[in-house]
Amino acid sequence: MQYVEPGSLTEALQTLSQNGEEGKVLAGGQSLLLMLHLGLVRPAVLVSLQRLSDLTAIAYDPKGGLRLGAMTTQRAIETSPLVRQHCPMLARTSSLIASVHVRMLGTLGGNLCHNLPGADPPPALIALDATVLLASTRGVRELAIAELFSGFMETAVRPDELLTEIRIPPASLGGRAVYLKHCVRSVDPALVGVAVRLKLAGDGVTCADLRIGVGGVSPTPYRAGSAEKILRGQRLSRDSISAASAVAAAECDPITDAHGSARYRRKMLEVFMRRALTGGWNGDGAAALC
Amino acid sequence: MKYPVTLGVNGESFELLVEAHKPLLHVLRDDLNLTGARRGCESGYCGACTVLLDRQPVHSCSVLAVAAVGKEITTIEGLAVNRQLHPLQEAFVADGAIQCGYCSPGFILTAKALLDGEPQPDSSTVREWLKGNICRCTGYAKIVSAVLNAAGKVRAGEGR
Numbered sequence: 001m002q003y004v005e006p007g008s009l010t011e012a013l014q015t016l017s018q019n020g021e022e023g024k025v026l027a028g029g030q031s032l033l034l035m036l037h038l039g040l041v042r043p044a045v046l047v048s049l050q051r052l053s054d055l056t057a058i059a060y061d062p063k064g065g066l067r068l069g070a071m072t073t074q075r076a077i078e079t080s081p082l083v084r085q086h087c088p089m090l091a092r093t094s095s096l097i098a099s100v101h102v103r104m105l106g107t108l109g110g111n112l113c114h115n116l117p118g119a120d121p122p123p124a125l126i127a128l129d130a131t132v133l134l135a136s137t138r139g140v141r142e143l144a145i146a147e148l149f150s151g152f153m154e155t156a157v158r159p160d161e162l163l164t165e166i167r168i169p170p171a172s173l174g175g176r177a178v179y180l181k182h183c184v185r186s187v188d189p190a191l192v193g194v195a196v197r198l199k200l201a202g203d204g205v206t207c208a209d210l211r212i213g214v215g216g217v218s219p220t221p222y223r224a225g226s227a228e229k230i231l232r233g234q235r236l237s238r239d240s241i242s243a244a245s246a247v248a249a250a251e252c253d254p255i256t257d258a259h260g261s262a263r264y265r266r267k268m269l270e271v272f273m274r275r276a277l278t279g280g281w282n283g284d285g286a287a288a289l290c
Numbered sequence: 291m292k293y294p295v296t297l298g299v300n301g302e303s304f305e306l307l308v309e310a311h312k313p314l315l316h317v318l319r320d321d322l323n324l325t326g327a328r329r330g331c332e333s334g335y336c337g338a339c340t341v342l343l344d345r346q347p348v349h350s351c352s353v354l355a356v357a358a359v360g361k362e363i364t365t366i367e368g369l370a371v372n373r374q375l376h377p378l379q380e381a382f383v384a385d386g387a388i389q390c391g392y393c394s395p396g397f398i399l400t401a402k403a404l405l406d407g408e409p410q411p412d413s414s415t416v417r418e419w420l421k422g423n424i425c426r427c428t429g430y431a432k433i434v435s436a437v438l439n440a441a442g443k444v445r446a447g448e449g450r
């Protein structure tokens with residue numbers, strides 16, 4: 001296996017384009033090293049992004065919203081004053097990932113491209129209506145975050161593409177946002193992760209808009225559209241929230257593994273969806289944190 | 291493929307020839323004989339392999355040696371100065387936070403990074419930082435109190 005550290009984005013994209021399926025991007029290595037160790041991936045060329053300092057920027061402006069370079073570490077997101085100010089839910093989500101050790105090196109781009117079931121950022125970014133930029137020598141395309149996750153540990157990123165940036169639009173910043181994670185050991189990915197972003201109408205009880213992202217309970221993270229539909233434009237109440245949560249639980253497609261059975265995950269989705277929606281509604285979210 | 295690299299470990303420079311896929315853990319143990327970095331799960335969970343990379347705790351099983359070039363690496367062997375233990379090491383011994391000792395280098399290095407950045411952590415912060423380290427012997431209460439006691443000593447100037 002060869003190891004290269006391109007010094008610029010252009011060079012990195014050229015290297016990827018020349019190597020096709022034989023090349024593999026290395027970000028923080030927190031998942032990839034394990035995959036290499038287990039022999040699950042066997043690239044001929046490892047293309048490290050660690051010298052691409054442009055990809056570690058965090059920027060905010062009122063028109064563009066929040067922009068995070070793909071190589072921003074999870075620790076940097078958790079501790080960034082900009083993220084804490086404009087999108088506290090994302091900073092908090094980041095702080096719930098694995099351990100300090102993993103967060104020091106693990107990047108947001110790597111987390112999204114690995115698409116580990118139960119990863120925390122994906123549902124949060126779905127609720128925040130984020131987009132990602134994918135660059136290659138052929139050009140740049142922007143994808144809605146939910147479209148990135150194409151299957152079980154699969155993404156829409158092509159072998160010659162790099163995920164370069166994550167964008168959160170201004171409309172998603174401020175307001176009520178909650179991410180709840182349920183896991184047995186706190187260093188584990190989520191058995192169930194639910195992110196809710198909710199806008200209340202002027203009367204304080206009608207749900208003007210809502211976006212729900214869900215992780216851990218199906219092959220890929222997804223947007224819980226049917227639950228959203230039940231609540232959007234309606235008065236929020238314990239009953240309407242319970243009804244929406246029941247629908248979400250009926251629709252999910254969980255697996256059974258050593259961490260929990262499919263039945264347990266489904267049940268917990270209902271519970272955590274209810275808590276997250278209630279938290280988004282009346283601010284009482286913290287009680288349910290893992 | 292093998293690459294010539296220079297690694298900066300505990301203030302010294304080492305020139306080595308390493309294979310691209312080799313984790314830093316293996317190079318530290320096998321090539322540099324720094325066996326304080328322990329081999330445990332090799333999957334990012336147990337923290338036995340913890341070292342400091344540019345002063346922050348990382349799992350050395352999850353870092354490629356070729357990617358650690360130009361970084362400051364600290365292992366447990368680099369903590370004592372002139373055979374004088376670091377206050378954290380002393381506190382672990384004094385408070386019974388060590389039994390078999392397999393996990394101790396990882397815990398102590400993680401705690402060092404915490405105290406270097408935040409000299410007065412509360413116990414929940416200590417627990418949060420130590421989440422990436424597993425101990426099968428002591429239970430965690432004595433480890434947490436050793437870290438808090440060491441923090442007190444460092445503040446009182448009774449050590450570094």
Ligand SMILES: Cc1cc2nc3c(=O)[nH]c(=O)nc-3n(C[C@H](O)[C@H](O)[C@H](O)COP(=O)(O)OP(=O)(O)OC[C@H]3O[C@@H](n4cnc5c(N)ncnc54)[C@H](O)[C@@H]3O)c2cc1C
Pocket residue numbers: 024025026027028029030031032033070071074096097098099102105106107108109110111113114116118119120121157161162163164187188189190333334335
């Ligand atoms: C012990 C442990 C516990 C964990 N717990 C959690 C948890 O609780 N919650 C959670 O969300 N995650 C968890 N994870 C997963 C972890 O957060 C991510 O897998 C990790 O952050 C990946 O980021 P990385 O930078 O290390 O990526 P790498 O390991 O370097 O890469 C991961 C994959 O993404 C590809 N890739 C990386 N960056 C890019 C890019 N910019 N463009 C294109 N492809 C790219 C790589 O080729 C590789 O396939 C855990 C991991 C471990 C080891």
Ligand code: FES
Pocket residue numbers: 328329330331332333334335336337338339340349350351352
């Ligand atoms: S050996 Fe590295 S975390 Fe367990």
Ligand code: FES
Pocket residue numbers: 387388389390391392393394424425426427428
């Ligand atoms: S002292 Fe034995 S594992 Fe911690």
